[in-house]
Amino acid sequence: MKLFSLLIFLSLHLFEAPLTAMGDRKLIESTCKATPSYNLCLSTLLSNPKSSSGDVSDLGLIMVGATRVKATQAIQHIKSLYRSHPELRRSLNQCAQMYMAVVKADVPSAIQALDGGQPKFAEDGMADTAVEAQACERSFSDGGHKSPVTVMNKGVENIANVARAIIRMLL
Amino acid sequence: MMASLSDVENSITTSTLPYSYAPLPNGEQPAGNDRPVHSSRKTALFLVSVFLAVASLVALFAGNGPVLPKNLNTSAVPSTAGMPEKVAPLSRGVEKGVSEKSFHPLLGADNSFPWSNNMLDWQRTAFHFQPKKNWMNDPNGPVFYNGWYHLFYQYHPDAPVWGKIVWGHAVSKDLINWRHLPIAMETDEWYDEQGVWTGSATILPNGELVVLYTGSTNESVQVQNLAYPADPSDPLLIKWVKYPGNPVLVPPPGIDNKDFRDPTTAWKTPEGKWRITIGSKINKTGISLVYDTEDFKTFELLDGLLHAVPGTGMWECVDFYPISKQGENGLDTSVDGPGVKHVVKASMDDDRNDYYAIGTYDAYKGKWTPDNPTLDVGIGLRYDYGIYYASKTFYDQNKQRRVLWSWIKETDTEASDIKKGWASLMGVPRTIVLDKKTQSNIIQWPVEEINLLRTNLTVFKNVVVESGSLVPLNLPSASQLDIVAEFEVDKKTVERLNGADIAYDCAKNGGAAQRGALGPFGFSVLAHEGLAEHTPVYFYVAKGVDGNLQTFFCADQSRSSNANDVDKSIYGSIVPVLKGEKLAMRILVDHSIVESFAQEGRTCITSRVYPTKAINNNAQLFLFNNATATKVTASVNVWQMNSAHV
Numbered sequence: 081m082k083l084f085s086l087l088i089f090l091s092l093h094l095f096e097a098p099l100t101a102m103g104d105r106k107l108i109e110s111t112c113k114a115t116p117s118y119n120l121c122l123s124t125l126l127s128n129p130k131s132s133s134g135d136v137s138d139l140g141l142i143m144v145g146a147t148r149v150k151a152t153q154a155i156q157h158i159k160s161l162y163r164s165h166p167e168l169r170r171s172l173n174q175c176a177q178m179y180m181a182v183v184k185a186d187v188p189s190a191i192q193a194l195d196g197g198q199p200k201f202a203e204d205g206m207a208d209t210a211v212e213a214q215a216c217e218r219s220f221s222d223g224g225h226k227s228p229v230t231v232m233n234k235g236v237e238n239i240a241n242v243a244r245a246i247i248r249m250l251l
Numbered sequence: 252m253m254a255s256l257s258d259v260e261n262s263i264t265t266s267t268l269p270y271s272y273a274p275l276p277n278g279e280q281p282a283g284n285d286r287p288v289h290s291s292r293k294t295a296l297f298l299v300s301v302f303l304a305v306a307s308l309v310a311l312f313a314g315n316g317p318v319l320p321k322n323l324n325t326s327a328v329p330s331t332a333g334m335p336e337k338v339a340p341l342s343r344g345v346e347k348g349v350s351e352k353s354f355h356p357l358l359g360a361d362n363s364f365p366w367s368n369n370m371l372d373w374q375r376t377a378f379h380f381q382p383k384k385n386w387m388n389d390p391n392g393p394v395f396y397n398g399w400y401h402l403f404y405q406y407h408p409d410a411p412v413w414g415k416i417v418w419g420h421a422v423s424k425d426l427i428n429w430r431h432l433p434i435a436m437e438t439d440e441w442y443d444e445q446g447v448w449t450g451s452a453t454i455l456p457n458g459e460l461v462v463l464y465t466g467s468t469n470e471s472v473q474v475q476n477l478a479y480p481a482d483p484s485d486p487l488l489i490k491w492v493k494y495p496g497n498p499v500l501v502p503p504p505g506i507d508n509k510d511f512r513d514p515t516t517a518w519k520t521p522e523g524k525w526r527i528t529i530g531s532k533i534n535k536t537g538i539s540l541v542y543d544t545e546d547f548k549t550f551e552l553l554d555g556l557l558h559a560v561p562g563t564g565m566w567e568c569v570d571f572y573p574i575s576k577q578g579e580n581g582l583d584t585s586v587d588g589p590g591v592k593h594v595v596k597a598s599m600d601d602d603r604n605d606y607y608a609i610g611t612y613d614a615y616k617g618k619w620t621p622d623n624p625t626l627d628v629g630i631g632l633r634y635d636y637g638i639y640y641a642s643k644t645f646y647d648q649n650k651q652r653r654v655l656w657s658w659i660k661e662t663d664t665e666a667s668d669i670k671k672g673w674a675s676l677m678g679v680p681r682t683i684v685l686d687k688k689t690q691s692n693i694i695q696w697p698v699e700e701i702n703l704l705r706t707n708l709t710v711f712k713n714v715v716v717e718s719g720s721l722v723p724l725n726l727p728s729a730s731q732l733d734i735v736a737e738f739e740v741d742k743k744t745v746e747r748l749n750g751a752d753i754a755y756d757c758a759k760n761g762g763a764a765q766r767g768a769l770g771p772f773g774f775s776v777l778a779h780e781g782l783a784e785h786t787p788v789y790f791y792v793a794k795g796v797d798g799n800l801q802t803f804f805c806a807d808q809s810r811s812s813n814a815n816d817v818d819k820s821i822y823g824s825i826v827p828v829l830k831g832e833k834l835a836m837r838i839l840v841d842h843s844i845v846e847s848f849a850q851e852g853r854t855c856i857t858s859r860v861y862p863t864k865a866i867n868n869n870a871q872l873f874l875f876n877n878a879t880a881t882k883v884t885a886s887v888n889v890w891q892m893n894s895a896h897v
Contacts (some may be wrong), residue, residue, distance in 0.1 A: 174365050181666035185412040192414050196445050196467045197509020200600055202414040207694045215664060215816040251564055251600050 104132050111139050115245035117238050124239065136249050137194055140202065143243035144190045147209055150236045151182040153214075157232055171223050175216035182209045182236070189244075199250040206247060209240035279728040297613040305723040326650070338350045353507050366814070366863075371671040373866040374843035377894035378704055379659075379732050382419055382643070386411050386864050389513075389568060389641035390656035391418055391460050392452040397486040397650045397680075402427050402656065403435055405437075405449060408534065411674040412665060419465070422487055425700045426654070426680050428896040431669055435491050440733040442476055442498045443672070444469040449568060450476075451516040451643065453525070459483065462491075463486035463527065465512040466498060473511040477527070477547050499548055503540070504708035506531050513568045516645065517544070519585040521614050524737050526721065528557045529568030537563035537597060537629055539571075539763055540615045553617045555634075557595065563629030564601035568641045571595055571619070572653060574685045574693065581653030581683065582645045584739055587614055592685065593630050599880060605634045605642050605657070609691065623691065632692055635678075636757075637806060637822040637847075637857040638662060642667075644683060657696060659844060662818035676844055678857055686853060689827055696852040697839060705733055705890035716772065716876040716883045721782075723888065729777070729870040731892040732840040737833045740792060744881040745800070753793040757805035757823025763787035764810075768880040769794065776840050777811065779865040786860050786871040788833050789848045789874065790826075802828045804836075804849035807855040817861045826854035840872075 082121070108131055112121035128142045158176050162169060190205035191207040213236040220227035227233070260768030314445075321457045381387065384405035394401050399422045403645055406419030420435040450464025462478045462501045476497040482491035502511040511530045517525040524543045527550075531538050539557040542550040554841045557571065573582045582591065598608035608628045610621040621627045634657070642657035656676040661668055668674040681695040709726055716722055726732075748768055755767075773789030775782065787810075793804040805823030826849040828834065837848040845858045865871070876883045 150410065168823060170365075177670070178664070178666045179665065181669050185410055185665050189414055192445075195471060195509075196471045198413075202503045205412075205665075211664055211816060212666055216665075218815060 088201065090159065104134070107136070108139065109138060112242075112251065113244055114154040114249060115244050120238055121242045123248075124242070137199075139245045140199075140243060140250065141191065141194050143239065143246055144187060144194065144202065144206065147152065147206065147236065147239050148183060148187040149242050150239050151179050151187070151209065154179045154213075154229070154232050154236055155183065157229065158221035161228060165228065168223075168225055168228065171216075171219040173225075174219045176227070178216050179236075181213050186212075190247075194247070194250075200245050203244055203247045203251070206240045206244040210237045211242070213237040213240065253832045257877070275684065284811045299542065310727075319674055332696070353792075366667055366670060370810055370861075370863050370866060371667065373730070374671060375673070376676060376841045376897065378427065378738050378897060379679060379841055379844055380421070380891060380897050381673065381675065382406060382431065384411070385409065385674070386413055387677075387886065388413060388416070388633065388658050388660070389449045390643050390658060390677060391464065392774075393643060393645040393654070393656050394452040394454065394460065395645070395647050396452075396454065396460055396488065399424065399486055399488075400647075400649075401452075401488060402429070402677070405658075408434070411668040411672060415446060418447050418491075420489075425632055425703070426698050427700045430487075432487060432489055435489075436493070438465070438480060440476075440493055440497065441465045441469045443788075444473055445471050448473075449513045449641070449643075450478075451514060451527075452645070453517040454648075460488070463499070463514040463517075463547065465514065468498075472508040473502060475500035475511075475514050479616070485757070493833050494548065496548060497761075500542065500550055503552055503741060505533070510565055511540075514583050515569055515571055517547070518571075520617075520636065526617065528569055528571050530569035532565040533559075535564055536561045536881065537566040537599070539566060539569050539595070539597070555615060555616065555618055558621075558628065560627050560629045563597075563599055563608060565599075565601050566597035566629070566709070568605075568643060569613075570597040570607075570642070570644055571610075572644055572646070574653070574683065574798070575686060577687070579684060581652040583648065585667075586610065593619055595642075596619075596634070596642070596684075597628050599629050600739040603788075605639055606630070607632060607634060607693065609685070609693070626691075633824070634695065635855045635857050636824045637826055638859055639678060639855075639857050642678075651699075653683045655683050657857075659857055659859065663814075663861050664816045666860075667816070678844075679846055679854070687791040688829055689853070692827070692853060695851040695855055697837075697850065701733070704893045704895060706893055707801075709889045710872075711885070711887040711889070714874060714885045714887065716885060717872050718880065718882055719766075720875060720876055721775075722873045722874040724803070724874060724887070726872055726889060726891070728868075728891060730840065730842050730866070731894070732776070732838070733870065733890040733892050734774060734776075734836070734838040734840070734872070734887065736774070736836050736838075736887040738772065738790060738836070739833060739884045740772075740878070741881045741883075744894045745792075745794065748880060750794040750795050750798055751794045753795050753801050755791055755793050755801075755803050757791075757803055757807075760791075762805070762807035762809045762821045763789055763877060765873070766877045766879050767791060768878060769800075770878050771805070771885045772876040772878055773836065773874075774838060775875055776838060776845055777860050777862050777865045778871045778873050779862070779869055780871060781864050782810070782811055782873075784810065784862045786845060786862075788836070788838055788845065788856070789875075789877075790836070791848070792878075800828070802826050802834065802849075804828060804847070804854045804856065806845065806858045807846050808858055808860060811858075811860045812862045814861060818859070822856050822858065823855050826850050839892070 101220035112118045115121045124146045186209050189203035193201035213233045217233040340835045388405040391403035404419045405415040405416045418436040419434040421429045434588050445467035448465035449863050466476045477494035480488045481492045517527045520526045538559040541553040541557050544550045573586045576590050592601045593612035606629045608621040612619045639657050644655045648655050659676045659678045661674045686694045770791035772787040775785040775787045778785035787807045793801050806827040807821045810820045821839045839846040847856045
């Protein structure tokens with residue numbers, strides 16, 4: 081009888097983990113369905129182990145973090161183009177300023193806002209990130225050139241819009 | 252899921268244990284903040300003291316009398332002909348002691364990009380409250396105490412973006428000229444370590460001042476704290492003490508740790524206790540909790556809610572105050588009685604707008620009911636149809652009026668805010684009274700002290716603006732203006748016109764360029780000579796099938812700037828116009844903020860405008876009439892506005 085109870089006890093706990101993971105997988109899926117890029121959202125969240133135990137605010141934080149990574153990479157990419165494309169320096173300079181604003185202001189503000197429970201400021205930060213990415217793209221055509229960073233800018237814009245959509249659910 | 256009021260109320264229970272609430276839906280968050288950037292690109296201007304009085308400028312133009320417009324344009328198409336003669340005013344840089352030479356445009360500034368220092372410097376206002384640098388949001392604890400008006404505000408000292416917030420502080424004798432003081436409260440306790448958030452002041456009958464404010468704790472729980480002046484006899488109230496027993500309130504059971512903020516000014520109950528309300532939400536229902544207290548240290552949560560409206564989301568910055576049914580004065584927050592209605596106002600987290608409703612307060616039950624449930628809080632009237640949020644009123648016992656402050660955010664990019672070193676303004680303080688004629692809305696009007704900045708009046712009387720025409724108004728300068736105007740459409744045209752189904756919406760109907768029979772007509776402010784950039788503020792009149800007229804009041808930012816990283820929305824709303832009333836408009840232009848008032852303050856619109864060309868000497872003012880069927884007659888007073896100490 082005791083062994084039986086022990087077996088029941090053990091099996092219940094063995095099943096706990098996968099059940100929880102399934103529940104959170106469901107949360108991740110339903111959250112991502114409400115964003116403009118389901119696949120981008122899903123792959124970004126699933127690649128972060130914290131997503132398996134997080135609530136919507138945590139998922140938002142993960143996405144803001146991913147946005148920061150993309151924006152930081154953008155700055156590095158812009159720096160590398162600076163030497164090879166001197167004719168684009170004016171636009172590249174503007175782009176660098178825009179992405180610095182994202183990394184130094186928008187993202188820290190969004191993290192503070194999600195941590196503290198004033199999600200509207202996090203939404204503003206991600207909304208601005210998308211605008212900065214669009215403004216970077218336009219700075220090339222404004223200067224009469226073709227943009228060498230279209231894919232990069234679109235990448236930041238997309239991930240910022242996903243982050244924004246997740247944060248919207250908290251309002 | 253629509254919750255009924257009783258469902259919502261039943262889910263909140265009182266408890267004696269301060270932290271015994273349901274498991275937190277939000278897990279522990281990593282406190283991984285990057286340090287925000289310090290304002291890195293200061294221009295020389297920020298090293299110069301804030302605005303000098305423009306006495307010299309006034310003297311320069313004292314000789315000008317009323318001037319008729321030089322180019323009365325009556326052609327059939329909007330015309331850009333004829334530049335009015337302009338006397339070049341000194342650029343603002345010179346007023347601040349910076350050489351004129353620094354204002355020559357950068358290379359290639361024909362196109363608007365990049366944002367030049369010239370363009371960004373112009374954006375700073377002359378008579379709107381703003382800290383010298385970095386970020387501001389909600390107004391806090393406004394109060395008149397010991398001969399001074401106090402304004403506190405959410406302030407981020409480190410960067411022009413929201414972050415770990417402290418209470419900024421400034422004082423004034425006239426609500427217009429300000430002396431900035433040291434930070435009143437920092438994030439130096441565990442219970443406000445993540446932010447000293449919004450709160451309100453209450454003056455007790457013995458003259459004591461107390462403040463209740465929200466702290467974001469070291470674990471990001473929203474709690475309410477008590478603070479009071481360290482030295483009540485210091486008229487400037489520079490130093491503040493936080494009650495050692497803080498927090499005095501923690502989120503009650505059923506309320507999320509992060510949905511409990513912005514306590515109001517307290518008012519007296521029939522039992523002689525103090526009562527406050529705090530906004531929150533349950534699922535998607537916005538609610539306002541009610542607490543009674545005798546000492547501001549221990550509180551009793553009432554069973555019911557002050558009010559709730561399903562589907563409105565979190566109620567931030569709730570405000571609750573009486574207005575007089577008959578009188579012209581404001582009322583102390585504790586006043587109640589048969590001659591009184593009560594306003595409930597809340598800032599909707601969801602859509603970033605401030606909504607209010609007029610109704611009846613039951614002091615015994617602690618409940619409020621709207622006069623018109625279809626215009627309830629969050630779904631009905633707004634204080635302002637542009638950028639206007641987190642507003643808060645106070646009773647000014649000095650002049651017996653209720654005064655409204657509001658946070659006006661930027662609508663440009665963060666990159667620009669970093670470049671210019673600051674973000675956000677306060678709107679011009681406004682008085683609030685009940686609209687005695689309609690009885691169903693409030694009237695807001697800039698405080699009378701703003702008129703003290705008026706100088707150098709130019710009058711344009713009975714200017715006929717033909718259909719489809721544009722009239723430049725000859726002014727010495729057009730970045731700091733107070734415009735008061737009346738308009739009349741041609742009565743015969745209106746009578747002759749066939750009515751139609753009215754389906755006009757400021758935001759969706761194409762702005763000032765979209766012509767109708769009886770509108771749009773009004774002003775183009777911050778306009779460049781070729782109208783490459785301009786911001787129309789206008790009336791649009793529509794005649795319905797029943798022959799009745801509806802009037803809309805809009806502000807159109809769609810052509811306000813050549814820059815494409817600024818907001819270009821069109822804002823506005825219908826405005827009630829009663830029989831016999833002329834169409835009346837007042838516009839305050841103060842560089843990058845434009846505040847527009849229709850029908851003496853029945854409908855208000857605040858706009859942020861960031862031109863690249865229509866700045867300094869090149870900003871102009873036009874009258875326009877884009878209606879197809881009618882001429883419009885306008886009488887206009889335009890004052891230049893002096894700068895204030897802000």
